[in-house]
Amino acid sequence: MAETPVDARWHGRLALGLLLAPALIWLGALIVLPHVDLAVLSLRERTGPRHYVASLAQYKTFLQEPLYWHVFLRTAVMSLFATLFTLLLAFPIAWIIAKLARGRSGSLLFIVCLIPFWVSETVRTLGWMILLRESGVLPALLVKLGITAVPVELLYRDSTIMVGLVYTSLLFMVVPLVSSLESLDNSLIEAAYDLGAGGLAILRTIVIPHAAPGITAGCIVVFMLTLGNYLTPTLLGGKNSQWFTEQIYTQFITRFNWEQGAAFGFLLLALSTAMVVIGLKVSGQRFGDVMRRT
């Protein structure tokens, strides 16, 4: 019997559904389900052993306890700055890879950016500690050069955390930037130059508008990674790091207060979602366009 068009369409849908099934199961089981459970957790309060009532107490605690929302704000602001510094550092690198270095040297530079990622993040961060701790390489060098009289402790400062975060995020900014700058036709730059534009005007009117989806994509990824980073702030910042992920860890593992931890998790999720929405609004980009760049 010949297939009717309706049959064919139904078969097409079934095939598509089967193809998507692994991804959907993965999304459902590992992302949606735990989050639903976390949402439920975050919205209840323990009133006695094995006795819970629905309440907003966890969120109230967050607002009433200055330490919590201070850390929350601090994490947000430092993540923003880390994203900004990463962008400023990655842009020239991406420009060199995409426009100035030709052929082999371009891919070589790219590999140089990639190589640190062959080593696990823990080991890389420990590398920073070896360099920066009081008895480490850099303080010893500073003494030897006569810049400081005694070895200085370079760890456990905000700037150290910042350096570590930028270092960890660099590649995730460079990749989308390179791909968006590579697609910029050089003749557009020449045409702008020919029509009387100087370097800054070309950057502002041609390069940045063209690379905007790549810039937005890189910033979103880096901001999310930085916000959710646990290892770098903890190891490089020590007790002073006051990163929000640490608070979540403390609630879940040390205090065994899963309700509070779940609420913190949701606050972090809300923050990164809000930042993405604001970022897209400010840069005038559409989510779909940006995600194609990552």
Add this chain to the structure above:
Amino acid sequence: MSTPDLEADALSKRFADHVAVDSLSFKVERGSFFSILGPSGCGKTTLLRMIAGFIAPDGGDIAIGGNSMRGVAPNRRPVNMVFQQLALFPMMSVGENVAFGLARRGMGKAEQVRRSTAMLERVGLAGAADKRVDELSGGQRQRVAIARSLVLEPTLLLLDEPLGALDLKLREHMKIELKQLQASFGTTFVYITHDQSEALVLSDHVGVMSQGRFEQLGTPQDLYYRPQTPFVAGFVGANNRIAGRATGRDGALAEVEAAGGWMVRALAQGTIAPGDAVEVFVRPEAAILARDPAQLPPDQPRHSGEVQSLLFDGANSAVLLQEERTRREFRIALPQTGQFSDLKPREKIMFSFDPARAVCFPARAGAVLDG
């Protein structure tokens, strides 16, 4: 006489071991349409980019409007360029594209809009200012690219094969439009192309370029009817090339013996002594066909050949013959009357050409004698 808008003086540029532009000197008069015609790799793009300022010359100087351009950056030159791929800014509207250069000069917003709107109107794109670049057709984009440059009132407009990316019909149309635009604006145009038809149709003067030098610089008519080198004769327009040896002189004419003992006569260019290797060029439309020898002009040498194929192309129809003695291809334009459109392959036919309309050059070094 006013200062020429463009003057190149012993301009040269070399890349590694390859000379792209070889001490070139020329002038372009104000308000004229000047084309640089040459095959790819002849150095024409390098020359244009030196005029625009993207490449610094190794030697020599360029003066635009009488001022030396040495050390002047592209964004400070009174020159604008229409790029091969047009290079319109996709992130801007049509109006913003046209106003781009005005904005860089720090002109007020209202004045920018007024001038760009007026310019768009002049190129026949009134009302297109708010459109996106990708909403325009190929020909319209072409006009935006020209408007974007002309709105700055440059001394010189450079055009880098701007018709190359268009399809044939549109290219023919744009040729006429370009010529009309140039005439109405009166701006000096410097146009580079490898398409001899574009150069001939558009230009007041053409420089035919090969290996970094001008082979010949003249009006399109000069190039076509009075080529001065074998390269120009072969490159500009269709031509039949006959290689042979000079056997004697008859006034201005050289007598040439080609392979197989075929004797032809042609106007001698340069010094040609008997025994020299030479190249003779005969235009397809210079030859006359006849089935009956009595119909050929009595004072012209007669030749004969065998029809190979008929190339019908409307007004440009031609017949490909195999010349009887040399067995080489010879192309003859068919008369516009439709006569001879009934020629059949392998048919024998007579032809003749006026020796004064054929040219004979000393053979180029390295030219294949029988090629």
